[in-house]
Amino acid sequence: MTLTLAPFDNTEKVIQAAPIGICVTDAEGRFEMVNPAYCEFYGYREEELLGQPFTMVVPEANRPLLDELHARFIEGDSDMEATQEWEVQGRDGEPRNILAKAARILDGQGHAKKVTFVLDITERKRLEERLEFLAHHDELTGLLNRRAGLGLLEQEILRSRRYDTPLCVATCDLDHFKRVNDRHGHAVGDSVLRDVAHLMKDAMRQHDRVIRLGGEEFLILLPGVVREGACRAVERLRQRLETTPVADEGLSLTLSAGVAELQGDEAADALMERADRALYRAKDQGRNRVQDTA
Numbered sequence: 001m002t003l004t005l006a007p008f009d010n011t012e013k014v015i016q017a018a019p020i021g022i023c024v025t026d027a028e029g030r031f032e033m034v035n036p037a038y039c040e041f042y043g044y045r046e047e048e049l050l051g052q053p054f055t056m057v058v059p060e061a062n063r064p065l066l067d068e069l070h071a072r073f074i075e076g077d078s079d080m081e082a083t084q085e086w087e088v089q090g091r092d093g094e095p096r097n098i099l100a101k102a103a104r105i106l107d108g109q110g111h112a113k114k115v116t117f118v119l120d121i122t123e124r125k126r127l128e129e130r131l132e133f134l135a136h137h138d139e140l141t142g143l144l145n146r147r148a149g150l151g152l153l154e155q156e157i158l159r160s161r162r163y164d165t166p167l168c169v170a171t172c173d174l175d176h177f178k179r180v181n182d183r184h185g186h187a188v189g190d191s192v193l194r195d196v197a198h199l200m201k202d203a204m205r206q207h208d209r210v211i212r213l214g215g216e217e218f219l220i221l222l223p224g225v226v227r228e229g230a231c232r233a234v235e236r237l238r239q240r241l242e243t244t245p246v247a248d249e250g251l252s253l254t255l256s257a258g259v260a261e262l263q264g265d266e267a268a269d270a271l272m273e274r275a276d277r278a279l280y281r282a283k284d285q286g287r288n289r290v291q292d293t294a
Protein backbone atom coordinates (compact mmCIF):
# COMPACT_ATOMS: atom_id res chain seq x y z
CA MET A 1 0.00 0.00 0.00
CA THR A 2 1.35 3.44 -0.86
CA LEU A 3 0.60 6.24 1.56
CA THR A 4 0.54 9.60 -0.19
CA LEU A 5 1.14 12.52 2.10
CA ALA A 6 1.82 15.08 -0.67
CA PRO A 7 1.23 17.86 -1.55
CA PHE A 8 2.07 18.78 2.07
CA ASP A 9 4.33 16.84 4.38
CA ASN A 10 1.94 15.73 7.11
CA THR A 11 4.43 13.51 8.92
CA GLU A 12 4.74 15.93 11.82
CA LYS A 13 0.96 15.99 12.34
CA VAL A 14 0.72 12.20 12.14
CA ILE A 15 3.43 11.80 14.78
CA GLN A 16 1.87 14.42 17.08
CA ALA A 17 -1.57 12.80 16.85
CA ALA A 18 -0.37 9.18 17.20
CA PRO A 19 -1.89 7.47 20.26
CA ILE A 20 1.34 5.56 20.91
CA GLY A 21 4.58 7.04 22.20
CA ILE A 22 7.15 7.89 19.56
CA CYS A 23 10.65 9.23 20.16
CA VAL A 24 13.72 9.87 18.03
CA THR A 25 17.15 9.49 19.61
CA ASP A 26 20.50 10.57 18.16
CA ALA A 27 23.64 8.41 17.82
CA GLU A 28 24.49 9.09 21.50
CA GLY A 29 21.03 8.05 22.65
CA ARG A 30 19.74 11.54 23.48
CA PHE A 31 16.14 12.49 22.82
CA GLU A 32 15.75 14.61 19.69
CA MET A 33 11.98 14.32 19.34
CA VAL A 34 9.20 13.07 21.62
CA ASN A 35 5.50 13.11 20.72
CA PRO A 36 2.71 14.06 23.18
CA ALA A 37 1.74 10.41 23.84
CA TYR A 38 5.35 9.66 24.80
CA CYS A 39 5.46 12.62 27.21
CA GLU A 40 2.10 11.70 28.71
CA PHE A 41 3.09 8.07 29.25
CA TYR A 42 6.28 8.99 31.13
CA GLY A 43 4.83 12.05 32.90
CA TYR A 44 7.46 14.50 31.59
CA ARG A 45 7.10 17.69 29.58
CA GLU A 46 8.74 17.73 26.15
CA GLU A 47 11.41 20.23 27.23
CA GLU A 48 12.36 18.00 30.18
CA LEU A 49 13.16 15.13 27.83
CA LEU A 50 14.80 16.77 24.81
CA GLY A 51 18.61 16.54 24.95
CA GLN A 52 18.50 14.00 27.82
CA PRO A 53 19.74 10.40 27.48
CA PHE A 54 16.80 8.08 26.77
CA THR A 55 18.01 5.83 29.61
CA MET A 56 16.49 8.32 32.08
CA VAL A 57 13.22 6.38 31.63
CA VAL A 58 14.68 2.93 32.37
CA PRO A 59 15.67 1.48 35.76
CA GLU A 60 19.28 2.28 36.66
CA ALA A 61 20.40 -1.36 36.60
CA ASN A 62 19.41 -1.71 32.91
CA ARG A 63 20.99 1.52 31.69
CA PRO A 64 24.43 0.19 30.63
CA LEU A 65 22.83 -2.67 28.65
CA LEU A 66 20.31 -0.40 26.91
CA ASP A 67 23.02 2.13 26.09
CA GLU A 68 25.06 -0.62 24.48
CA LEU A 69 22.10 -1.99 22.51
CA HIS A 70 21.27 1.52 21.27
CA ALA A 71 24.85 2.12 20.08
CA ARG A 72 24.99 -1.30 18.38
CA PHE A 73 21.69 -0.66 16.58
CA ILE A 74 22.81 2.76 15.34
CA GLU A 75 26.08 1.30 14.00
CA GLY A 76 24.63 -2.03 12.81
CA ASP A 77 23.29 -3.27 9.48
CA SER A 78 19.69 -3.84 10.39
CA ASP A 79 17.15 -1.05 9.78
CA MET A 80 14.50 -2.60 12.02
CA GLU A 81 14.79 -3.72 15.59
CA ALA A 82 12.68 -6.67 16.72
CA THR A 83 9.78 -5.85 19.02
CA GLN A 84 10.89 -6.25 22.63
CA GLU A 85 9.40 -5.96 26.08
CA TRP A 86 11.09 -3.69 28.61
CA GLU A 87 10.52 -2.45 32.10
CA VAL A 88 10.59 1.33 32.29
CA GLN A 89 9.79 4.05 34.78
CA GLY A 90 8.34 7.50 34.41
CA ARG A 91 8.62 10.58 36.58
CA ASP A 92 6.66 8.95 39.44
CA GLY A 93 9.19 6.08 39.61
CA GLU A 94 6.45 3.45 39.21
CA PRO A 95 7.62 0.47 37.16
CA ARG A 96 5.75 0.02 33.88
CA ASN A 97 6.03 -2.31 30.96
CA ILE A 98 6.31 -1.42 27.31
CA LEU A 99 6.53 -3.10 23.96
CA ALA A 100 9.10 -1.21 21.91
CA LYS A 101 9.76 -1.44 18.21
CA ALA A 102 12.43 0.65 16.54
CA ALA A 103 13.70 1.62 13.11
CA ARG A 104 16.90 3.31 11.97
CA ILE A 105 16.41 6.49 9.98
CA LEU A 106 18.81 8.99 8.43
CA ASP A 107 18.65 12.76 8.80
CA GLY A 108 19.37 15.27 6.00
CA GLN A 109 23.12 14.97 6.62
CA GLY A 110 23.04 11.18 6.50
CA HIS A 111 23.40 10.75 10.27
CA ALA A 112 21.77 7.64 11.69
CA LYS A 113 19.05 8.05 14.35
CA LYS A 114 16.69 5.68 16.00
CA VAL A 115 12.92 6.10 16.02
CA THR A 116 11.20 4.06 18.71
CA PHE A 117 7.48 3.22 19.01
CA VAL A 118 6.35 2.55 22.53
CA LEU A 119 3.19 0.66 23.49
CA ASP A 120 2.05 0.63 27.14
CA ILE A 121 1.42 -3.00 28.17
CA THR A 122 1.55 -2.45 31.95
CA GLU A 123 -2.03 -3.57 32.56
CA ARG A 124 -1.72 -6.63 30.33
CA LYS A 125 1.51 -7.61 32.07
CA ARG A 126 -0.07 -7.25 35.53
CA LEU A 127 -3.01 -9.37 34.42
CA GLU A 128 -0.66 -12.04 33.04
CA GLU A 129 1.30 -12.08 36.29
CA ARG A 130 -1.92 -12.32 38.31
CA LEU A 131 -3.17 -15.24 36.18
CA GLU A 132 0.20 -16.94 36.55
CA PHE A 133 0.02 -16.47 40.34
CA LEU A 134 -3.55 -17.76 40.51
CA ALA A 135 -2.64 -20.87 38.52
CA HIS A 136 -0.41 -21.95 41.44
CA HIS A 137 -1.83 -20.15 44.47
CA ASP A 138 -5.02 -19.94 46.44
CA GLU A 139 -6.54 -16.49 46.02
CA LEU A 140 -7.84 -16.12 49.59
CA THR A 141 -4.69 -17.02 51.52
CA GLY A 142 -1.91 -16.64 48.93
CA LEU A 143 -0.69 -20.15 49.84
CA LEU A 144 0.17 -22.72 47.15
CA ASN A 145 -3.03 -24.33 45.87
CA ARG A 146 -3.84 -28.02 45.86
CA ARG A 147 -2.56 -28.73 42.34
CA ALA A 148 0.74 -26.88 42.84
CA GLY A 149 1.14 -28.40 46.31
CA LEU A 150 0.65 -31.97 45.12
CA GLY A 151 3.09 -31.29 42.25
CA LEU A 152 5.61 -30.08 44.80
CA LEU A 153 5.04 -33.19 46.92
CA GLU A 154 5.94 -35.37 43.90
CA GLN A 155 9.16 -33.36 43.45
CA GLU A 156 10.04 -33.62 47.14
CA ILE A 157 9.50 -37.40 47.02
CA LEU A 158 11.93 -37.67 44.09
CA ARG A 159 14.45 -35.48 45.88
CA SER A 160 14.12 -37.48 49.09
CA ARG A 161 14.84 -40.73 47.18
CA ARG A 162 17.71 -39.28 45.18
CA TYR A 163 19.55 -37.83 48.20
CA ASP A 164 18.31 -40.41 50.70
CA THR A 165 16.88 -37.77 53.03
CA PRO A 166 13.68 -38.06 55.07
CA LEU A 167 10.42 -36.34 54.10
CA CYS A 168 7.32 -35.82 56.22
CA VAL A 169 3.85 -34.51 55.43
CA ALA A 170 1.23 -33.16 57.81
CA THR A 171 -2.43 -32.76 56.90
CA CYS A 172 -4.05 -30.15 59.13
CA ASP A 173 -7.71 -29.29 59.55
CA LEU A 174 -9.21 -26.48 61.61
CA ASP A 175 -11.55 -27.71 64.34
CA HIS A 176 -15.25 -26.80 64.19
CA PHE A 177 -14.59 -24.19 61.54
CA LYS A 178 -18.19 -24.42 60.36
CA ARG A 179 -19.20 -22.72 63.64
CA VAL A 180 -17.11 -19.67 62.74
CA ASN A 181 -19.07 -19.23 59.52
CA ASP A 182 -22.37 -19.98 61.23
CA ARG A 183 -21.82 -17.58 64.15
CA HIS A 184 -19.83 -14.78 62.56
CA GLY A 185 -20.53 -15.01 58.82
CA HIS A 186 -18.52 -16.08 55.81
CA ALA A 187 -16.43 -12.88 55.65
CA VAL A 188 -15.11 -13.49 59.18
CA GLY A 189 -14.51 -17.13 58.19
CA ASP A 190 -12.39 -15.85 55.31
CA SER A 191 -10.39 -13.57 57.63
CA VAL A 192 -9.77 -16.50 59.95
CA LEU A 193 -8.44 -18.58 57.05
CA ARG A 194 -6.16 -15.73 55.95
CA ASP A 195 -4.79 -15.24 59.48
CA VAL A 196 -4.33 -18.95 60.08
CA ALA A 197 -2.47 -19.30 56.75
CA HIS A 198 -0.18 -16.45 57.78
CA LEU A 199 0.40 -17.97 61.20
CA MET A 200 1.17 -21.37 59.68
CA LYS A 201 3.76 -19.95 57.31
CA ASP A 202 5.30 -17.97 60.11
CA ALA A 203 5.43 -20.92 62.51
CA MET A 204 7.08 -23.35 60.08
CA ARG A 205 10.69 -23.35 58.91
CA GLN A 206 11.76 -21.70 55.68
CA HIS A 207 12.17 -25.05 53.86
CA ASP A 208 8.73 -26.26 54.90
CA ARG A 209 5.90 -25.58 52.49
CA VAL A 210 2.33 -24.78 53.50
CA ILE A 211 -0.42 -25.60 51.02
CA ARG A 212 -4.17 -24.94 51.14
CA LEU A 213 -5.75 -28.19 50.01
CA GLY A 214 -9.22 -26.62 50.08
CA GLY A 215 -11.73 -25.28 52.64
CA GLU A 216 -10.11 -25.37 56.11
CA GLU A 217 -7.70 -28.15 55.15
CA PHE A 218 -3.98 -27.59 54.80
CA LEU A 219 -0.95 -29.67 53.91
CA ILE A 220 2.55 -29.04 55.22
CA LEU A 221 5.60 -30.58 53.55
CA LEU A 222 8.60 -30.98 55.84
CA PRO A 223 11.65 -32.05 53.80
CA GLY A 224 14.74 -33.34 55.61
CA VAL A 225 12.82 -34.04 58.81
CA VAL A 226 12.06 -37.42 60.45
CA ARG A 227 8.66 -38.20 61.99
CA GLU A 228 9.54 -37.14 65.54
CA GLY A 229 10.89 -33.79 64.34
CA ALA A 230 7.83 -33.19 62.16
CA CYS A 231 5.51 -34.00 65.07
CA ARG A 232 7.37 -31.51 67.28
CA ALA A 233 7.14 -28.79 64.60
CA VAL A 234 3.41 -29.34 64.00
CA GLU A 235 2.79 -29.53 67.77
CA ARG A 236 4.48 -26.10 68.10
CA LEU A 237 2.15 -24.81 65.38
CA ARG A 238 -0.87 -26.33 67.16
CA GLN A 239 0.09 -24.62 70.43
CA ARG A 240 0.71 -21.33 68.71
CA LEU A 241 -2.69 -21.31 67.04
CA GLU A 242 -4.36 -22.28 70.32
CA THR A 243 -2.85 -19.25 72.04
CA THR A 244 -3.17 -16.71 69.22
CA PRO A 245 -6.51 -14.94 68.72
CA VAL A 246 -7.33 -14.58 65.01
CA ALA A 247 -9.33 -12.16 62.84
CA ASP A 248 -10.48 -8.73 64.07
CA GLU A 249 -12.91 -10.52 66.38
CA GLY A 250 -9.98 -12.17 68.25
CA LEU A 251 -11.39 -15.70 67.83
CA SER A 252 -9.83 -18.79 69.37
CA LEU A 253 -9.26 -21.61 66.90
CA THR A 254 -7.59 -24.99 67.18
CA LEU A 255 -6.39 -27.48 64.64
CA SER A 256 -6.00 -31.22 64.35
CA ALA A 257 -3.15 -32.74 62.35
CA GLY A 258 -1.90 -36.09 61.07
CA VAL A 259 1.79 -36.61 60.38
CA ALA A 260 3.36 -39.29 58.17
CA GLU A 261 6.94 -39.95 57.08
CA LEU A 262 7.67 -41.22 53.56
CA GLN A 263 8.45 -44.94 53.56
CA GLY A 264 10.41 -47.04 51.04
CA ASP A 265 8.91 -46.70 47.57
CA GLU A 266 5.62 -45.29 48.78
CA ALA A 267 3.64 -43.16 46.30
CA ALA A 268 2.38 -39.65 47.10
CA ASP A 269 -1.28 -40.68 47.43
CA ALA A 270 -0.44 -43.54 49.82
CA LEU A 271 1.64 -41.16 51.97
CA MET A 272 -1.22 -38.63 52.03
CA GLU A 273 -3.68 -41.36 52.90
CA ARG A 274 -1.63 -42.36 55.96
CA ALA A 275 -1.42 -38.72 57.09
CA ASP A 276 -5.21 -38.40 56.58
CA ARG A 277 -5.88 -41.51 58.65
CA ALA A 278 -3.79 -40.02 61.48
CA LEU A 279 -5.76 -36.77 61.13
CA TYR A 280 -9.08 -38.64 61.45
CA ARG A 281 -7.74 -40.27 64.63
CA ALA A 282 -6.83 -36.82 66.00
CA LYS A 283 -10.41 -35.67 65.27
CA ASP A 284 -11.87 -38.84 66.79
CA GLN A 285 -9.84 -38.46 69.95
CA GLY A 286 -11.26 -35.02 70.68
CA ARG A 287 -9.53 -32.65 68.20
CA ASN A 288 -6.84 -30.02 68.99
CA ARG A 289 -4.07 -32.60 68.76
CA VAL A 290 -1.33 -33.97 66.50
CA GLN A 291 -1.30 -37.67 65.65
CA ASP A 292 1.37 -39.57 63.78
CA THR A 293 1.29 -42.89 61.97
CA ALA A 294 3.34 -44.98 64.39
Ligand SMILES: Nc1nc2c(ncn2[C@@H]2O[C@H](COP(=O)(O)OP(=O)(O)OP(=O)(O)O)[C@@H](O)[C@H]2O)c(=O)[nH]1
Pocket (backbone or CB within 6 Å): 140, 173, 174, 175, 176, 177, 178, 179, 181, 185, 186, 187, 188, 189, 190, 193, 214, 215, 216, 283, 287
Ligand atom coordinates in the same frame (compact mmCIF):
# COMPACT_ATOMS: atom_id res chain seq x y z
N1 LIG B 1 -15.43 -18.66 55.09
C1 LIG B 1 -15.05 -19.73 54.41
N2 LIG B 1 -15.53 -20.96 54.74
C2 LIG B 1 -15.14 -22.02 54.05
C3 LIG B 1 -14.26 -21.91 52.95
N3 LIG B 1 -14.06 -23.16 52.46
C4 LIG B 1 -14.79 -24.02 53.22
N4 LIG B 1 -15.45 -23.34 54.18
C5 LIG B 1 -16.35 -23.87 55.21
O1 LIG B 1 -15.63 -24.70 56.11
C6 LIG B 1 -16.57 -25.50 56.81
C7 LIG B 1 -16.00 -26.88 57.04
O2 LIG B 1 -16.90 -27.58 57.85
P1 LIG B 1 -16.68 -29.09 58.26
O3 LIG B 1 -16.09 -29.84 57.10
O4 LIG B 1 -17.97 -29.58 58.78
O5 LIG B 1 -15.58 -29.08 59.36
P2 LIG B 1 -15.47 -28.36 60.78
O6 LIG B 1 -16.66 -27.53 61.10
O7 LIG B 1 -14.14 -27.66 60.80
O8 LIG B 1 -15.46 -29.58 61.75
P3 LIG B 1 -14.28 -30.59 62.06
O9 LIG B 1 -13.32 -30.57 60.92
O10 LIG B 1 -14.95 -31.91 62.17
O11 LIG B 1 -13.64 -30.14 63.32
C8 LIG B 1 -17.86 -25.49 55.99
O12 LIG B 1 -18.83 -24.75 56.67
C9 LIG B 1 -17.45 -24.76 54.70
O13 LIG B 1 -18.51 -23.98 54.19
C10 LIG B 1 -13.79 -20.60 52.60
O14 LIG B 1 -13.00 -20.40 51.65
N5 LIG B 1 -14.21 -19.55 53.33
